[in-house]
Amino acid sequence: MPLVAENLHVRRGGRAIVENVSFRLEKGEALVVSGPNGAGKSTLLRALAGLLPLARGRFSLDGDADEVQSALHYIGHADGMKPALTAQENLAFWGAFLSTGAPGLDPRAALKAVGLGHVAEFPVAYLSAGQKRRVALARLLVARRPVWLLDEPTTALDVAAQANFADLMRAFRADGGMIVAATHAPLGLDDARTLRLEGARREMAA
Amino acid sequence: MLRFANPSFVLRVARRAIPVLSVLTALTTALGLYLVFFYAPADYQQGETVRIMYLHVPAAWISMFAYMVMSSAALGTLVWRHPVADAAQKAAAPLGALFTFICLVSGALWGKPMWGTYWVWDARLTSVLVLFLIYLALIALWATIEEPARAARVSAVMTLVGLVNIPIIKFSVDWWNTLHQPASVVRMGGPAIYSSMLWPLIVMAIAATLLFTTLHLMSIRNEILRRRLDRLTHQAAMNGERALRLEAAQ
């Protein structure tokens, strides 16, 4: 089941931010989106996640453009965690909320998988930036979805945690998962395809 | 539809239509004022003050009409996400507020000789006052949200929420009024209107509608131009930066 983007255009505030982006991913493939600051990497990922409207183009999974939003995980700049709840409670909520039927990992097991088993009972407010990020990454595991959209996923992660996340991505792809990641830093994705955004021509809208 | 909604097309129409509309507005207003002061009789009870009606009633009519125009534009924003609809919405709010304000003030001035007080908490007055508050809120919304597309979306939803609410507010204010209204206040309306008063009123209503349309079109034009200027400024800033980079590279 291929993930296909055809001629995507995204506008913001009357200006074209992303123009004419196309790609195609088969099961187990990964795409790294690179480019300078302001080239539209985050905008592209938000549009793929359905959080911004596509001005033109089509993004579909297995030919279906309507259901793609419920088939993907999105890791953005914000972690989507409530500081007052424990790591485990946060993940249990997202597991239930984002569930698509296929059972994901138990919150505790997911935290272990990102090396945070020992802080499961801690309110997220007490965790460091890197730990918070890893809790957010554990969200990818508590609900099973075939596509991961990752916007700078390794921000604030140390070397060991980055290696750990690379392993998780490898396992996910071996299982048939697809990854689209926007990043400056190397993610440790083997034989990933690349898409370089140079920033759209900032032409007039009307 | 698309051709009609093209900003450049709207600008072209505005350039042709504004002079024509302005002349029509001036002529109709002159005719209306002539009729009001030299044709319409003074009321046998209210005397000369009845002439305030020829300002008050058209203003009241436009205060509603402007909201209808704004709601249609709001639909245009939500359904077609079109910049011209955004501009039409934004332009209608201050005009609607202005006409509602004229309606309220002329009503107060009329009320003083008629009812002996500038303001009574009459159901009709109170409903119009709430309408004025809704206009003010929408203007504040436009002034506060900086990103134009977001402002248009928010204002469109709030306009439509207000549209649903206006009949409910009217209904509740009527109810509230019948609970509290002392019986002594004179109701508006009175005897059926004579044709010698009806004609001046109709002409003044047409003049007010023309005035609103002219002002609305002018504001839409200004808004489109303002956005263009905005975009050009952005572009100039960016080109400047690109030029600097090129210089630095050489």
Added chain:
Amino acid sequence: MRGPVSALLWRELTVARRLGGGGAMGVAFLLVLVTIVPFAIGPDLNLLSRIGPAILWIAALLAMLLGLDRLFQADAEDGTLDLMQLGATPLELVVLVKCLAHWLTTGLPIVAAAPFLGLMLAQEPEGVFGVGVSLLAGTPALTFIGAVGAAATVSLRRGGLLMALLVLPLCVPALIFGVSAANAAVGGTVPLTTPLAILGALTLGSAALCPIAAAALLRRLGE
């Protein structure tokens, strides 16, 4: 494993309980308002008894609005709102559940406290009952209408004042029928059930329509 809706309700209630203060702050605000009004209009018990329901309703209205501007803001800032659009639950239902949780944590304490404060305003037992019943039927409508205002001002750092400006005119019907119901309980020409039924209709109508409007405002926030 919980369903998504009950998980959301549980999460909202837990966060509110852990952060604390929402409900208690509303009740304290109610108490402050009820205290300062007699300073302004004098300690005449007959007058206070007559306008008591109105004071309580206005105080409740303001207290409800007080906490509402943060209803979606925290979720927008920490990225929760983005992720909520990826779930199978429609955003309208998410808004409805969030409103319900907010009403349970701040509305219900106000409804529970108002009758006691009514005693300070020289309300007879029937008046106390009327205030309690009318607030119970009407305050959910205030939450739903306020949610639209909260969604409209979610991207603004200081949206509280604008939100009040947007929302208060729309609260006029609920205020009118709320105070009428409270007054009808002490006697008068209208039977209590009439304004109460209309108040219930306002609550149900706003429960149906306001989440749609609020969700439309929350979608595509960054557009």
